[in-house]
Amino acid sequence: MDKFNAYVDANAERFIAELQEACRQPSISAQKVGLEEMAQVVLERLRRLGAEARLIEVEGAPPLVYGELGEGDRTLMFYNHYDVQPPEPLELWESDPFDPQIRQGALYARGASDNKGNLMARLQAIEAWLATRGELPLRVTFVVEGEEEVGSPHLAQFVAEHRELLEGADGCLWESGYKDPAERLVITLGLKGILYVELRAQGAAQDLHSSWATIVPNPAWRLVWALASLKDEEDRITLDGLMDHVAEPTPEEMEMLAAIPFEEEKLKADYGIPRFIRDLSGLELLKKHLFGPTCTICGFKTGYTGPGGKTVLPHEAVVKVDFRLVPDLTPELVMDLLRKHLDRRGFTDVEVVDLSGVRPAKSDPQAPIVRAAVEAARAVYGREPVVYPLMAGSGPMYLLCQGLGIPAFSTGVGHAGSNIHAPNENIRLTDYIEGIKYIGELIRRFGG
């Protein structure tokens, strides 16, 4: 890989300039700003590599950029997104979020890490490969959507309409990742799924004077009682049947957990909490965090919530609840369990509204793509990466990968202080250049 790495180093300045160009184009999905323009930028960069590339339209979505190039026994899919989070609050940025500046070895811009830095590193690595090693040793596909930051609302439709573009891939590099505070590359093999619902209860036709609370049902109490049946004071989910479907981590996964550095005291201080739930620590804490399902009240709205007192009997109550799903829970299963659980307890009046759901995704640590990912990390970074068998967060990885039998992993060019989704998002230039080399090494190892 000497020639490859030498090419990357020789072209580092241009690669960084190209990333700056990409970051200069706003592409904010939540605000529908610059998406078509950004899709064109990605399309042209792919075509410049010689890829067969095109825009794919799904009704209601900004164009998805699809590209493929190379030939070989294996296919490696790159999943990325060209949209970014809104830059607000602008006053907290030290420089314009869409005017990428370099300060003290880091590039500051919205999207620098999430996800333009990662997308561009992957594209630059292909260029360097073609320039120094000729043909790619495998087939590469790019799936670059423009709605990841708003929850990928049209990705399922894309998969349904273009399954043939995805099926048969032998591995997928998911969008992003970072180095932890100890500068170890983080590789993640899965994401939790999620079911997001609203529970709604109705009382009288309108708010009443609270003196009627003696005899007129209060929807807020209905929801409190329904919720209290779902989780106990020890934070154990008591929804009938749910825990029966939760897979225990394998011994191999427990070993992976044991190898993950987890700064408990720093986290407690950062979050301002005296203790974690049930006072957990160590491996039990990490096991619950990564392999535990959740049932979370994200919001509760009923009655009067302004200052002081108002003696009102609310006519309606709504609670927003998310369930983070670990293997082998699915949104469909949990919806069904939830409805039955409530009905069994007489809460037939509590409506359950399904707002969204994605399945959990998890890749076999022994899958060739995962082995290649870890080996490439050792080779490029010179030390063992941290491998998370599952992350605490969620994303549509199952939809695009595991659901089609494609093992996937995620890593990228960020660092612990990259401030993704926040002001002063940045990557370090050395991480970016190393990240390009990492992609080259991955292609070499996975392409054989």
Place this chain on the structure above:
Amino acid sequence: MDKFNAYVDANAERFIAELQEACRQPSISAQKVGLEEMAQVVLERLRRLGAEARLIEVEGAPPLVYGELGEGDRTLMFYNHYDVQPPEPLELWESDPFDPQIRQGALYARGASDNKGNLMARLQAIEAWLATRGELPLRVTFVVEGEEEVGSPHLAQFVAEHRELLEGADGCLWESGYKDPAERLVITLGLKGILYVELRAQGAAQDLHSSWATIVPNPAWRLVWALASLKDEEDRITLDGLMDHVAEPTPEEMEMLAAIPFEEEKLKADYGIPRFIRDLSGLELLKKHLFGPTCTICGFKTGYTGPGGKTVLPHEAVVKVDFRLVPDLTPELVMDLLRKHLDRRGFTDVEVVDLSGVRPAKSDPQAPIVRAAVEAARAVYGREPVVYPLMAGSGPMYLLCQGLGIPAFSTGVGHAGSNIHAPNENIRLTDYIEGIKYIGELIRRFGG
């Protein structure tokens, strides 16, 4: 009383005009509009009767009007208020709320029923008495405050500073009342008390991504669990010790309940509910409504409550709860029971903030003032009144009356369609004139 009644009839037009004058003066305590001016109107009307009257200042409050006149063995106190509810929403009024109009035998204005109609009827009755029967047969005192519609926040201070003006009264006519849909005069002998609190719980220092719900405590769950310990799904209050303090209605009170007409089907239709709590009906329903304490969620606020989903772990949750207090519960007792109940269950982290409280008030049905009130109603209206031993609502009756050993009752010139606190508030002119005669009869019977 023939001369008295003849005087009232002969002066009816002027009495109505004087009420219109009083209603023309806006006096909105919530908006601090016209209160000084209205206090002057009341003061002058009292002085015109020959009363010794003055304004009493309590710091932060609009002036309270106090007046006394007459001599005799007994003292009858009139408690009224000169402030009114805000007139909004204005667009629903058929005529200007402060330009009293007469339509189809009714006078429409904000305050017509609550409470200027009642206050003026009492003043007019005194005039008629003095004009036709000479000296009053008892001593009469007027306590007319200007903050009833905002919860009488300075009344306790007034009582503390001017106890001597109240003590020793033999009975009190409370501010207002109405005829029921069957045109029977409603007389009430008591009000529930209330304790209004906020329960507050804190989680992390700021809202977090809900993937942290695995290990970071969620204040919304803390409140759900705390609340669920206070009342069960059958709507039974399970707060430790509370029900031990709840007095059963006496046999006499149960008889009074049995005599109260209660239109269950109409109420369910009006409120749009298929059934009352626990499917109660008849005497059990009315007993729970009037003699049952409540624990009501008036509002719950936490996390994200806008449209759609946001996966957030809230950092704070607040629930507003009111307890309606029946004899022998007091706000102080319930605060104490609540704190101990929560602590006993480990909810030491749940803060309880006392927003306000008043004690329940109940008068002995055999008290001379009550007997006089019922007899006067029979005499003037020609039929049996409906006597409520207790109302479902709350007010500061204990503070001014029962706490000082003064039996009290409430009745007035409204009717079932008076729309108090609502647009198109009104009284019927015949009710107003009858109401003046009722006060005359009450004075005669109570004064002896």
